[in-house]
Structure formats: structure tokens, C-alpha cells
Amino acid sequence: MTPLMYDIMVAVGMGLLGAVLFSAIGLISGTDETTTIAPVTLLVVLLGTPPAGVFTFWLAAAVSKHMTHAVPTALLGIPGDTLAVPLMPQATSLRNLGVPHIALRKMISGAIIAAFVSVPLAVLFAVLLAPFGPYITSSAPWIFLAAALGVAYFSPGRWASVAALVPFVLLIVGLQTVTKSYGISLGVSYFLGIAIGPLVADLFAVISPIDRRRMMRSAPRSFVLAPDVKSWGGYFPNPFRVLDRSQTGWTLVTAAISSATFVFSPVAMTVMLGEVVGARVKHAYHRLTSVLAARNGVSEATYVAEALIPLIAFGLPLSPVAAGPAAPLFNAPPVFTINNATGEIHNLHTMMTPLEFLGYGMIAVLLAGLIAYPFAMNYARSAAAFVSRKLSHEAIIATFVGLVLVIGTWEGGPLALMVIMTVGLVGGTLYRTLGLNTGVQFMGYYAAVLSVPTIAKLVTGG
Amino acid sequence: MENRPSDPRAAVTDGAMKYAEVWGDTVDLKDLAKAVVIGGVIALACYLIAGRVLMAYAPSAQIARTYAMLFGLLGCIGAGALCARLFAPKRDLSEGTHDDAWRDEALAALAEGGRFGRTEDLPAVVQAEMKELGLYDTFVRYEAVLRQDEAKNS
Incomplete structure (x- = not known):
């Protein structure tokens, strides 16, 4: 077998794994994309998967999860994850009109079209930006500082998040100094601590008699599962028939625009471009479905572009998605590293060519389109019912607690576990109380x- | 999720509270405590035991550690499956049937935005889609009501 054939086989295999695994995870409402995709991708990297396999796994996972998280959003009326929040008003309106399955179909048909558009466009924009790469890389310390401040200001916490960056960055610098004095240098543990922070903070809160009161409920959460009607023959639906011509047009245009932007948060782009489309559709029903298709397309395209453009052009995680859910593609020591002393990069950026990113990117989107799309279209209702009835939240938490313990112990034993606990508790609490979200915290880590x-060198003159 | 004063669940005193909302969903605290212990113990045990055993067979310590992590992950999934069998979900799921009151409320909310549009101006495909969903007559009727209101007000 030629090396290329081998790489393609690995990529297809890993892409399939990512698509199947995260199609299932996406059905679980409230699973944040950073807390789920980042740790699992990290594991894939650390296990020594070849670069093409890692990349295809990540992209297939991200696109698939984005696809199936529309199921709880549309059918159960709860956002599948943070990216789905801007779609809630329209999804709820259609749910109340008695046609939630239409909301779901318009959403994911917009997403699959947008995914196919955004991969080639993101690669193109990355290639155009690449000549500026050396300049960007050499001024990385200042860019990350500016990015951390910018992302913090645009987070829900606004100025509080900006100010809170100071103690948060200091905490990371302090923890690094402490572990170094024991001869242990950690990287993955910080990522994991930040990603899993909301869970750690909640587990602490529920132990405290004072904070527990806030979290107690007298009844289980209640959901109303809406009915579903299938309206096409065969297994594979055609997204171009689910959307009408003007909706396909809007989805293509907005997806293309958002593929070019990689510094704004996907949620902000989704809201903004959704408003643009909404203002141009006159009829109330048609507006609901058009905005849903376009918004879900935009969040998909922005997501893809935010990971691909910095990865291909610079090799530095210079966007909220790249610093969050895609973080292990940039930095997963000891396999992928960004050297903070020399600025030397050793990650997918240096291991794959733009053409390879394009090829494996299209394979990943195709796999997600073959697995997650028809699955969500055909089995949305029974899948949502199965997950809510059979998979307890306790079981999900148990799985993630295990994951944290294994990866932490793997990286640095008990000291790493204490670092994860510290970063998780502080980060998770700051997220809940101040709105300093995980994206800002990842940027804070890079600033540190x-x-x-x-x-420090400038100040001390050393 | 925040407790609002209007939230009936928040008004009940601590004694009646059986559930807690952790990481976005409701759990029973006793079950949660057991699940955390089960998840931690099984996953760590799988990782540590696999590490010891593999150390003797793997060509290098690095490879042994990496494969031990894979066993640790399998342990996580196993622990999750076990907890899914042991602890039932704390969710109250009802099969929704269509409610006309909700439909009227949704139409009113849409009309509040100002621009409701005219169904007859829509392209034929969209009209056909609305007929298939049983929304065509609903919208046409509501538009007539809106026009009457407008005529009265002007």
C-alpha cells in the first residue's frame, strides 16, 4: 500500500469514528462542544494517530455534533449546546406552531450545505493569508494578549472578564512555577481543567451546604417531545429539496461570508447574519424557516473556518474555536507543541499541506453528511426519546469524571489532578458568576x- | 440555570427538594455521588492495572503508558454504561400532542414583530410546503384577522 493510500484509509477510519461517536454525543442536550470534543480529540492525538487521521476525526466530529445537536434544540426545546442558543426563538416558534420537525430539517439542511461550502473557502482564505504567517508568528505574544483582551470584552462578562484575566493568568503562571519546582511540566491538564471547569465548579457547589440550595430542584426537568412526520422516500434526504431556492441561496451566501471571518465568535456571526436574512424575508413563516437554515449554516461555516484558517495559515490558535474545541490540533504536548521560548511550531500546520487539509476536510464533511445528516433526518424523534429515557445524566458525569482522572494521572500523577481541580474550580466559578467563558480562559492560558x-523580559530588561 | 422568583420550583423549601441541577440537567445527589465514585474508580483502575501489565510486554514505557490510557478510556465508557444501568434518568418526558392554544400564541408573537406578510405572495413551493403541514389555512385566516384589526384602527 502506498503511503497516501494508507493515510486516506486512516483518515476515513478516524472520520467514521468521529462522525458516529459525536452524532451520538450531539443528541445529549447541554453537552458543550468544548468540553466534549477537546478532551476526546486530545486522547486521539496522544494515542499517536497520524496527522490526517487526527484532522479528519476532529472535523467529522465537529460537523456531526453540530448536526445532531439540532435534535434536542428543535424537538425538546432545549439548546443542544451554546452554538444553538441563537436558533432558539425561531425553533420555539415552529415548535409552538406544531411543526418542530420542519425546524430541525431546515436547520440541518442549511448546515450540511454550509459545511461543503466552507471547507474549500476556508482553505482558500488561509492560503491567501499565509504570506503574513511569519509576521504573525513572530509577534504571537502580543497578538495573543490582544486576542485574550478582545475575546474577554466580547464575552458575557464584558469588562469584568477583561479584569478577571489578570488573576486568572497569574494563577496559571503560578501553577506552572509550582509544578516546575517538582520537575513536572503540564500542558494538557490546563486544557482539561478549563474545558471541564463548569462540571468541576458544579460538583463543588453541590457539596457546599450554602451553594447547594441554589441548585436543588423539587421535580425532575420536564420535556415535551414533539411529534415527527417523514416526508421523503428512501434513507437519504436531499438538502436542496428540503430548502426552497431562496433558502438555499441565502444559506450559500451567508456561509460564504462567514467562511472568510475567523476572529469573531460563531455565536455573534450567527446572530448578525441571521438578522440580515430575517430583514429581507417578508412572510412570517417563510422568515422563520429561512432564518433557521441560514443561522445554522452560518454557525457551521464559522466554526469550520475558525478552526481551519488559523491552523492552515499560522499554526497558532488565533480564534475562539481554535483556542477552544480545536485546541488539541494546535497544542497537545508532547505530540503537538508550540514552543513558548522560540515560538517554534510543531503541529498539524507543519505536518500537512493546504491541499491535504482540503482533501481530508472534504472527506470529513462527506462522512458527516453520510452519517449524521440522514440519521438526524430519519431517527431524530426516537433518538431523542431513547437518550432522555435511557441515558441518565449521572452516567454522563461518571464518564467524564473517569476521563479527567485518567488523562490527568497520565500526564502528571496526583500533581496534575490537583492542577485540573484548581483550574476547573476557579475557571468554572468565574464562568458562572462573571461570564468569563471557556474561550476567554483558553486565550488566557496562551497569554500566560x-x-x-x-x-516580563521587557519589564525587567532581561 | 438561574432561579427566578416566579419559578415554582424555587419556592419549595429545602426539605422537599429531591433533585439537583448539575452541569445542565437534573440528578439525584445520592446517585450522583455513587456515579462519581464508580466512574473514578473503574477508569483509574483500568488505567493503572493496564499500565502495570503492559509495562512487561510493550517495547517501551512510552507505548505502554499510551495504551494504558486507551484502556482507561474503555474503563470510562464501561463505567458510564454501568451507571446508565444502575441509575435511571431524572427526566420527565411526555409525548407532546398538538395544542391549538400554543399555535395561536405563536401566531400572535409573530404578528407582534410587525411584518407578517401575505401567504398568497409566497412562491408556489413554499405555499405547497405550508399546505402539507396544515399551516396554510391557519396563516391565511390569521392574516384576514390582522387586516380587519388594521382597518378598524385606521
């Missing part, structure tokens, strides 16, 4: 490892 040494 890249910007702080440079600033």
Missing part, C-alpha cells in the same frame, strides 16, 4: 505561556 514571558 506566550505573552507573560515576553512582557
Whole structure:
């Protein structure tokens, strides 16, 4: 077998795994994409999967999860994850009109079309931006500082998040100094601590008699599962028939626009471009379905572009998605590294060519389109019912607690577990109380490892 | 999720509270405590035991550690499956049937935005889609009501 054939086989295999695994995870409402995709991708990297396999796994997983998280959003009326929040008003209106399955179909048909558009466009924009790469890389410490401040200001916490970056960055610098004094240097544990922070903070809160009161409920959460009607023959639906011509047009245009932007948060782009479409559709029903298709397309395209453009053009995680759910593609020591002293990059950016990113990217989207799309279209209702009836939240938490313990112990034993606990508790609490979200915290981590040494050098004159 | 004063669940005193909302969904705290212990113990045990055993067979310590992590992950999934069998979900799921009151409320909310549009101006495909869903007559009727209101007000 030629090396290329081998790489393609690995990529298809890993892509299938990512698509199947995250099609299932997406059905579980409230699972944040950062807390689920990042740790599992990290594991895939650390297990020594070849670069093409890692990339295809990640993209197939991200696109599939984005697809199936529309199921709880439309049918149960709860956002599948943070990206689905801007779609809630329209989805709820259609649910109340008695046609939630239409909301679901318009959403994911917009998403699959957008995914196919965004991969080639993101690669194109990355290639156009690549000549600026050396300049960007050499000024990375300052760019990350600016990015951390910018992302913090646009987070729900606004100025509080900006100010809270100071203690948060100091905490990371302090923890690194402590572990170094024991001869242990950690990387993955910080990511995991930040990603899993909301869970850690909630587990602490529920132990405390004072904070527990806030979380107690007298009744289980109640859901009303809406009915579903199938309206096409065969297993594979055609997205171009689910959307009408003007909806397909809007989805293509907005997806293309959002593929070019990689610094704004996907949620902000989704809201903004959704408003643009909504203002141009006159009829109330047609507006609901058009905005849903376009918004879900935009969040898909922005998501893809935000990961691909910085990865292909710079090799540095310079966007909220790249620093969050896609973080292990950039930095997963000891396999993928960004050296903070020399600025030397060793990750997918240096291991794959733009053409390879395009090829494996299309394979990933195709796999997600073959698995997650028809699955969500055909089995949405029974899948949502199965997950809510059979899979307890306790079981999901048990799985993630196990994951944290295994990866932490793997990286640095008990000391790493204490670091995860510290970063998770502080980060998770800041998220809940101040609105300092995980994206800002990831940027804060990069500011701590890249910007702080440079600033310290300037200040001390060393 | 925040407790609002209007939330009936928040008004009940601590004694009646059996459930807690953790990480976005409701759990029973006793079950949660057991699940956390089960998840932690099984996953760590799988990782540590696999690490010991593999150390003797794997060509290098690095490879042994990496494969031990894979066993640790399998342990996580196993623990999750076990907990799914042991602890029932704390969710109250009812099969929704269509409610006309909700439909009227949704139409009113849409009309509040100002621009309701005219169904007859829509392209034929969209009209056909609405007929298939049983929404065509609903919208046409509501538009007539809106026009009457407008005529009265002007």
C-alpha cells in the first residue's frame, strides 16, 4: 500500500469514528462542544494517530455534533449546546406552531450545505493569508494578549472578564512555577481543567451546604417531545429539496461570508447574519424557516473556518474555536507543541499541506453528511426519546469524571489532578458568576505561556 | 440555570427538594455521588492495572503508558454504561400532542414583530410546503384577522 493510500484509509477510519461517536454525543442536550470534543480529540492525538487521521476525526466530529445537536434544540426545546442558543426563538416558534420537525430539517439542511461550502473557502482564505504567517508568528505574544483582551470584552462578562484575566493568568503562571519546582511540566491538564471547569465548579457547589440550595430542584426537568412526520422516500434526504431556492441561496451566501471571518465568535456571526436574512424575508413563516437554515449554516461555516484558517495559515490558535474545541490540533504536548521560548511550531500546520487539509476536510464533511445528516433526518424523534429515557445524566458525569482522572494521572500523577481541580474550580466559578467563558480562559492560558514571558523580559530588561 | 422568583420550583423549601441541577440537567445527589465514585474508580483502575501489565510486554514505557490510557478510556465508557444501568434518568418526558392554544400564541408573537406578510405572495413551493403541514389555512385566516384589526384602527 502506498503511503497516501494508507493515510486516506486512516483518515476515513478516524472520520467514521468521529462522525458516529459525536452524532451520538450531539443528541445529549447541554453537552458543550468544548468540553466534549477537546478532551476526546486530545486522547486521539496522544494515542499517536497520524496527522490526517487526527484532522479528519476532529472535523467529522465537529460537523456531526453540530448536526445532531439540532435534535434536542428543535424537538425538546432545549439548546443542544451554546452554538444553538441563537436558533432558539425561531425553533420555539415552529415548535409552538406544531411543526418542530420542519425546524430541525431546515436547520440541518442549511448546515450540511454550509459545511461543503466552507471547507474549500476556508482553505482558500488561509492560503491567501499565509504570506503574513511569519509576521504573525513572530509577534504571537502580543497578538495573543490582544486576542485574550478582545475575546474577554466580547464575552458575557464584558469588562469584568477583561479584569478577571489578570488573576486568572497569574494563577496559571503560578501553577506552572509550582509544578516546575517538582520537575513536572503540564500542558494538557490546563486544557482539561478549563474545558471541564463548569462540571468541576458544579460538583463543588453541590457539596457546599450554602451553594447547594441554589441548585436543588423539587421535580425532575420536564420535556415535551414533539411529534415527527417523514416526508421523503428512501434513507437519504436531499438538502436542496428540503430548502426552497431562496433558502438555499441565502444559506450559500451567508456561509460564504462567514467562511472568510475567523476572529469573531460563531455565536455573534450567527446572530448578525441571521438578522440580515430575517430583514429581507417578508412572510412570517417563510422568515422563520429561512432564518433557521441560514443561522445554522452560518454557525457551521464559522466554526469550520475558525478552526481551519488559523491552523492552515499560522499554526497558532488565533480564534475562539481554535483556542477552544480545536485546541488539541494546535497544542497537545508532547505530540503537538508550540514552543513558548522560540515560538517554534510543531503541529498539524507543519505536518500537512493546504491541499491535504482540503482533501481530508472534504472527506470529513462527506462522512458527516453520510452519517449524521440522514440519521438526524430519519431517527431524530426516537433518538431523542431513547437518550432522555435511557441515558441518565449521572452516567454522563461518571464518564467524564473517569476521563479527567485518567488523562490527568497520565500526564502528571496526583500533581496534575490537583492542577485540573484548581483550574476547573476557579475557571468554572468565574464562568458562572462573571461570564468569563471557556474561550476567554483558553486565550488566557496562551497569554500566560506566550505573552507573560515576553512582557516580563521587557519589564525587567532581561 | 438561574432561579427566578416566579419559578415554582424555587419556592419549595429545602426539605422537599429531591433533585439537583448539575452541569445542565437534573440528578439525584445520592446517585450522583455513587456515579462519581464508580466512574473514578473503574477508569483509574483500568488505567493503572493496564499500565502495570503492559509495562512487561510493550517495547517501551512510552507505548505502554499510551495504551494504558486507551484502556482507561474503555474503563470510562464501561463505567458510564454501568451507571446508565444502575441509575435511571431524572427526566420527565411526555409525548407532546398538538395544542391549538400554543399555535395561536405563536401566531400572535409573530404578528407582534410587525411584518407578517401575505401567504398568497409566497412562491408556489413554499405555499405547497405550508399546505402539507396544515399551516396554510391557519396563516391565511390569521392574516384576514390582522387586516380587519388594521382597518378598524385606521
